[in-house]
Amino acid sequence: MPVATQGTVKALTPRQVEETGSQIVLSNTYHLMLRPGAERVASLGGLHRLMAWDHPILTDSGGFQVASLASRRRVEDGGVTFRSHIDGSLHELTPERAVAIQELLGSDIAMVLDECVLYPASQERAREAAARSLRWARSSLEAHRRPDQALYGIVQGGVFTDLRRDNARALVELGFDGYGIGGLAVGEPTELTREMTELTVEELPPDRPRYLMGSGTPFDIVEAVARGVDLFDCVLPTRNARNGTLFTSNGKLAIKNARFTDDSSPIDPDCSCYTCRHFSRAYVRHLFMAREMTAATLNTIHNLTFYQGLVARLRKAILEDRFPSERRELVDRLSGAST
Amino acid sequence: MPVATQGTVKALTPRQVEETGSQIVLSNTYHLMLRPGAERVASLGGLHRLMAWDHPILTDSGGFQVASLASRRRVEDGGVTFRSHIDGSLHELTPERAVAIQELLGSDIAMVLDECVLYPASQERAREAAARSLRWARSSLEAHRRPDQALYGIVQGGVFTDLRRDNARALVELGFDGYGIGGLAVGEPTELTREMTELTVEELPPDRPRYLMGSGTPFDIVEAVARGVDLFDCVLPTRNARNGTLFTSNGKLAIKNARFTDDSSPIDPDCSCYTCRHFSRAYVRHLFMAREMTAATLNTIHNLTFYQGLVARLRKAILEDRFPSERRELVDRLSGAST
Numbered sequence: 001m002p003v004a005t006q007g008t009v010k011a012l013t014p015r016q017v018e019e020t021g022s023q024i025v026l027s028n029t030y031h032l033m034l035r036p037g038a039e040r041v042a043s044l045g046g047l048h049r050l051m052a053w054d055h056p057i058l059t060d061s062g063g064f065q066v067a068s069l070a071s072r073r074r075v076e077d078g079g080v081t082f083r084s085h086i087d088g089s090l091h092e093l094t095p096e097r098a099v100a101i102q103e104l105l106g107s108d109i110a111m112v113l114d115e116c117v118l119y120p121a122s123q124e125r126a127r128e129a130a131a132r133s134l135r136w137a138r139s140s141l142e143a144h145r146r147p148d149q150a151l152y153g154i155v156q157g158g159v160f161t162d163l164r165r166d167n168a169r170a171l172v173e174l175g176f177d178g179y180g181i182g183g184l185a186v187g188e189p190t191e192l193t194r195e196m197t198e199l200t201v202e203e204l205p206p207d208r209p210r211y212l213m214g215s216g217t218p219f220d221i222v223e224a225v226a227r228g229v230d231l232f233d234c235v236l237p238t239r240n241a242r243n244g245t246l247f248t249s250n251g252k253l254a255i256k257n258a259r260f261t262d263d264s265s266p267i268d269p270d271c272s273c274y275t276c277r278h279f280s281r282a283y284v285r286h287l288f289m290a291r292e293m294t295a296a297t298l299n300t301i302h303n304l305t306f307y308q309g310l311v312a313r314l315r316k317a318i319l320e321d322r323f324p325s326e327r328r329e330l331v332d333r334l335s336g337a338s339t
Numbered sequence: 340m341p342v343a344t345q346g347t348v349k350a351l352t353p354r355q356v357e358e359t360g361s362q363i364v365l366s367n368t369y370h371l372m373l374r375p376g377a378e379r380v381a382s383l384g385g386l387h388r389l390m391a392w393d394h395p396i397l398t399d400s401g402g403f404q405v406a407s408l409a410s411r412r413r414v415e416d417g418g419v420t421f422r423s424h425i426d427g428s429l430h431e432l433t434p435e436r437a438v439a440i441q442e443l444l445g446s447d448i449a450m451v452l453d454e455c456v457l458y459p460a461s462q463e464r465a466r467e468a469a470a471r472s473l474r475w476a477r478s479s480l481e482a483h484r485r486p487d488q489a490l491y492g493i494v495q496g497g498v499f500t501d502l503r504r505d506n507a508r509a510l511v512e513l514g515f516d517g518y519g520i521g522g523l524a525v526g527e528p529t530e531l532t533r534e535m536t537e538l539t540v541e542e543l544p545p546d547r548p549r550y551l552m553g554s555g556t557p558f559d560i561v562e563a564v565a566r567g568v569d570l571f572d573c574v575l576p577t578r579n580a581r582n583g584t585l586f587t588s589n590g591k592l593a594i595k596n597a598r599f600t601d602d603s604s605p606i607d608p609d610c611s612c613y614t615c616r617h618f619s620r621a622y623v624r625h626l627f628m629a630r631e632m633t634a635a636t637l638n639t640i641h642n643l644t645f646y647q648g649l650v651a652r653l654r655k656a657i658l659e660d661r662f663p664s665e666r667r668e669l670v671d672r673l674s675g676a677s678t
Contacts, residue, residue: 008626008633013613036600036625044603044621052617261375264383274352278391282383286375287347293632294347 001026001058001233002304006035007051009304010238011296014053019274020301021308024056024108026233029101030065034084034091038104046106058233059107061098061140061154063114064182064214075115077132095139103146111180112140114154119187126158126183130167133182141174150177152211155200158183159192168203178209181229185215194223201228218247218310219334225314226327237307241299244288247306249333253281255299260285273305274298340365340397340572341643345374346390348643349577350635353392358613359640360647363395363447365572368440369404373423373430377443385445397572398446400437400479400493402453403521403553414454416471434478442485450519451479453493458526465497465522469506472521480513489516491550494539497522498531507542517548520568524554533562540567557586557649558673564653565666576646580638583627586645588672592620594638599624612644613637 002009002017004025009017017025027047032038044050047057063080066073070082070091079094095113102110114133117126133156144151153176157164171179181200184193197212204210211231212224221232237247244255248268253260255267266276267284275284275298287295310330317326341348341356343364348356356364366386371377383389386396402419405412409421409430418433434452441449453472456465472495483490492515496503510518520539523532536551543549550570551563560571576586583594587607592599594606605615606623614623614637626634649669656665 006626006629006631007622008631011632011636013633013636014617015613031629035629036621040601040621043601044619050619050622050625262379262382274354278353280383280389282375282379283346283389286389287345290345290370290374292345292347293350293635294352296632297350297352297636 001231002307003028003233003235003238004051004053004057005235006031007041007047009300010242011293011300012304014051016274016297016301017053017304018055020304021312022055022304024058025053026058026060027051027105027107028065029059029062029098029105030069030093032059032105033062033093033101034086034089038101042104042106046104048106056108057105058109058211058231059102059105059111060213061102061111061113062093063098064116066093067116067118075132077135079113079136080115095136096143099140099143099145099151103144103149106146107149109150109152109178110144110146111152112137112154112176114156114180114182116156116183116186117158119159121158123158123160123163126156126160126163129183130156130158130163134167134170137171137176138174141176152176152178152180152209154180154182154213155204156183157196157200159188159196161196161199164196164200165203168200172203172205176208178211178231179204180211180213182213184212185220190220193220194227197224197229198227204228217334218307219331221307221310222314222327222330222334225311225318226323232311237303238300241303242296244295244299246299247303249306251334255281255285255288255295257285267302268306271302271305271309273302275302275305340570341646342367342572342574342577343390343392343396344574345370346380346386348639349581350632350639351643353390355613355636355640356392356643357394359643360651361394361643363397364392365397365399366390366444366446367401367404368398368437368444369401369408369432371398371444372401372432372440373425373428377440381443381445385443387445395447396444397448397550397570398441398444398450399552400441400450400452401432402437403455405432406455406457414471416474418452418475419454434475435482438479438482438484438490442483442488445485446488448489448491448517449483450491451476451493451515453495453519453521455495455522455525456497458498460497462497462499462502465495465499465502468522469495469497469502473506473509476510476515477513480515491515491517491519491548493519493521493552494543495522496535498527498535500535500538503535503539504542507539511542511544515547517550517570518543519550519552521552523551524559529559532559533566536563536568537566543567556673557646558670560646560649561653561666561669561673564650564657565662571650576642577639580642581635583634583638585638586642588645590673594620594624594627594634596624606641607645610641610644610648612641614641614644 098113263281437452454468602620
């Protein structure tokens, strides 16, 4: 899922997002509740209509942004109070309010409010947060009303095997439409992310989508799919695009590098996105150096197309029962030297 | 002509520019000679190919930007030396070099190097610049080689009737493919712009395009067309778009205005651009307030579509022999109160 934090994938129109092969986008409840406001979005016809996106939208619960962006945050059993990073205004997010906001936004998939602890955290701290997240998950389920909206639970438990297993089992017992794997890719070593992903997935029902939240690099995605993950969101393709870092079938490429000054080839000769069909590295580099917004647009189109191409390839390999060989080939390529 | 200063209409892809109804864009020789460089553009296949724009391009000569952007400028009979506003490097622009650069860029219409004097200027100063511009026009004509590129002369003479008439006549005697009307819209009162435009056009051959350089507001365009002008370029629609000022059939609109916060109507109900077909004022305002680049894209699409719609309307009225009534109606609307 490309990230449409404030109701738009940065630098793209929805039509351009569609053309990258994206079928669903993620929007951030935290940002939208502060601006333009959930009630306002609802009165304007809901988020789909507001942003003219006729495909699925997943909204997060706001919990992670509250933890990473808001100031003077205070978590209690009932919920979390915080001050807006925009104007310092005071807000409260409870499990019930997070559900209500997402129902107002009208996303297709809503996430329960959870408490995400960053790495490293003590086992005691992780246990407390996992327990609170579980209570909040129950409250969310009870508060949820919209029959046209799925609600996903989120597994917490830090990097502690037993905590994570217990949390996953208890969550599955409550019964959600899908499951987020939370509290990973928050600073821990990659090996630990994979181990925790694997053991969490083992506890989740195979007929429900499993969503690894906030991950990751192309390599991370291949490895998570290998462990049974179905759904991802990450700012990496869009943020890197704006910073001039481009993903290609032969590794990453920093477009500002002087060796692209006269390079008439496309960003990725294997790519058939609008950018690669029409423009050279030399041109994209020129726009980037000249600080033209069009550079962000063209780069974002390319990076999202690359990510969607990657997961499309993985999907196809799974359906054709040849995932292991596809994984080996991709890992060889993706871990190769940068272009 | 939308302005594509550095080889892109800011915030748009060429496909989006096409969809605004634009048939030709203007690019700036001054910017492109400094970055990425004319020889580089040529070796990359020319400007059309570089920016993937398969329609006409007009390039200016660089003279105006040298006068307004470069530092330590020194004008002599042979040409002008200046320092780049990007890195302070020393450059020279002669009539011959300006032609050579534009031939390297491969634009469809090239402009002669001229010396533009800003308002107010003494008659002596205006006379000197007009005489020098005329000599440069002759040198440009002699230097010009590409048979697939038109070369336009530029009428100077400030706001002095005799100077302008004499300059126009001498230029027409040299014989160009079209004529720019330069040195106007540089600070003088609107009435004077119109008067000078009118008397300049009177001296120009009716079968050659007349191009009023760097103008103007929608109202200015209607009034210039009434005086016989065929071609315009202006940063107003694109720059205003990025600043949140939108043109509508009922006047201008500042999208950041709080009264649009809950406004579900399109920017201009009479407009059928991509932006107006899909998005509300409330959404565009939200993106603008949240500093999303997508706001610049959507606003630019709208403003350029508005400008192209205006000139399409004027063209049609001329062809149907009802320009005077169309002019009256447009002037009434455009001079009305802002929305």
